[in-house]
Amino acid sequence: MEWFLIALLVIVVIAGLWAVGAYNGLVRLRNLVQEAWHQIDTELQRRHDLIPNLVETVKGYAKHERETLEAVTAARTAAVAPGSSPAEQAQQENILTQALGKLFALAEAYPDLKANTNFLQLQTELTNTEDRVAAGRRFYNANVRDLNTRVETFPTSIIANMFKFVKAEYFETEDPAARQAPNVQF
Amino acid sequence: MPIGFDFAGVLFPLFFVATVGFLIYAAIRGYKAAQRRQAAIVALVAANGWHHVAEDPSRAELFTSAPFGLGDSRRARDIIWGTVDDRPFETFAYSYETHTTDSKGHRSTTTHHFQVTWVPLAGPLTTMRFTSDNVFLRAATKLGARDLNVESHEFNQRWKVWCEDERAGHGVLTPRMIERFLQPDLGGRGVVIEGPCLMTYTQGQSDLTDLTQTVGLLHEINDLIPPFLFEPRNDAPAGGSTTQ
Numbered sequence: 444m445e446w447f448l449i450a451l452l453v454i455v456v457i458a459g460l461w462a463v464g465a466y467n468g469l470v471r472l473r474n475l476v477q478e479a480w481h482q483i484d485t486e487l488q489r490r491h492d493l494i495p496n497l498v499e500t501v502k503g504y505a506k507h508e509r510e511t512l513e514a515v516t517a518a519r520t521a522a523v524a525p526g527s528s529p530a531e532q533a534q535q536e537n538i539l540t541q542a543l544g545k546l547f548a549l550a551e552a553y554p555d556l557k558a559n560t561n562f563l564q565l566q567t568e569l570t571n572t573e574d575r576v577a578a579g580r581r582f583y584n585a586n587v588r589d590l591n592t593r594v595e596t597f598p599t600s601i602i603a604n605m606f607k608f609v610k611a612e613y614f615e616t617e618d619p620a621a622r623q624a625p626n627v628q629f
Numbered sequence: 630m631p632i633g634f635d636f637a638g639v640l641f642p643l644f645f646v647a648t649v650g651f652l653i654y655a656a657i658r659g660y661k662a663a664q665r666r667q668a669a670i671v672a673l674v675a676a677n678g679w680h681h682v683a684e685d686p687s688r689a690e691l692f693t694s695a696p697f698g699l700g701d702s703r704r705a706r707d708i709i710w711g712t713v714d715d716r717p718f719e720t721f722a723y724s725y726e727t728h729t730t731d732s733k734g735h736r737s738t739t740t741h742h743f744q745v746t747w748v749p750l751a752g753p754l755t756t757m758r759f760t761s762d763n764v765f766l767r768a769a770t771k772l773g774a775r776d777l778n779v780e781s782h783e784f785n786q787r788w789k790v791w792c793e794d795e796r797a798g799h800g801v802l803t804p805r806m807i808e809r810f811l812q813p814d815l816g817g818r819g820v821v822i823e824g825p826c827l828m829t830y831t832q833g834q835s836d837l838t839d840l841t842q843t844v845g846l847l848h849e850i851n852d853l854i855p856p857f858l859f860e861p862r863n864d865a866p867a868g869g870s871t872t873q
Contacts, residue, residue: 479796482796571856571857571860574800574855574856574857575800575857577803578796578797578799578800578803578855578857578858579796579799581779581780581799581800581802582795582796582799582800584780585777585778585779585795585799588778
């Protein structure tokens, strides 16, 4: 009987230690996901802050392209609106990316605009910011993947359900580094 | 007592002579191979306008990532440096020794050889180590060495990536970088980013016939690293006030 009680105690202690480790692991991942999202948010804010300058610069050379400029402004306004989930934000950012793509495409028809120093600088900064957003997205999604796997797989799912850990949403936007055509050799 | 043929008296000296003969043959062959390698290096360096030095102990401590920092009697030999497509590079043969003792107390020494090639980056980056997946690394991962996983299952299967700063590591691992690492010419290689250096290594002694391709491969990887990772963070927006 004594041996049975000792064995039971050992099992309980091991289970308890495992549960603490599982809980702490979930907390760590959840915090990583939140921190990663804050970083993306910072870069997205920077991206949004660059756009009014860009629109004003282009307006000075291509005031007739009202539709394109208004589309960019409208997409930016939607993206800046607070309260979006990562999935909703991703959708808004994709719309903004498409609008910006059309803006840069129309700039090709205005050589003076293309040569404008301010325009070039803004274009470079936007590209850099998009690269940062893409890098942040990859880091965020990697941690979301880890968190969701832990929340869903047994036996960690027991701890996750007990302490109300939930799955996080992925942030799926167009990756600018993936837009370039791969080098195909025949 | 019948007179018999003395096998031990004949075979043992024969075996001894054969062994010594084989060792001398192996030594001469090794010496001639080393001579040929040296001649090939001299010709390669002369043909490309590169520079060569026979040995430099400081190179043996150039990196901290494997295969550096392992074993003892570390040596860096045949250091070659110059440019390929006007971009600098350096390569050298690196070796170290490990020792084992068997149950009878006999000590044996194994020399491990590598060919190391590296190029400078535009600035320092987080340390990253790319190694092909193998049993040892899978065990190390299970013991807590965190492997950086990306969205490509094929990449995760073929490569194990350790990174000092995972956020920066994901910055390096763009889709095009991942695609590049899936090309067959990177098979059998380790790749390391350490400080402002991008390095690759292969096991064994190289005849350097593929040196130009190796340097080209490093330059391609270098070009795929997003520029923002080398830039200091500039929070000042362009063109004045930006808030609406």
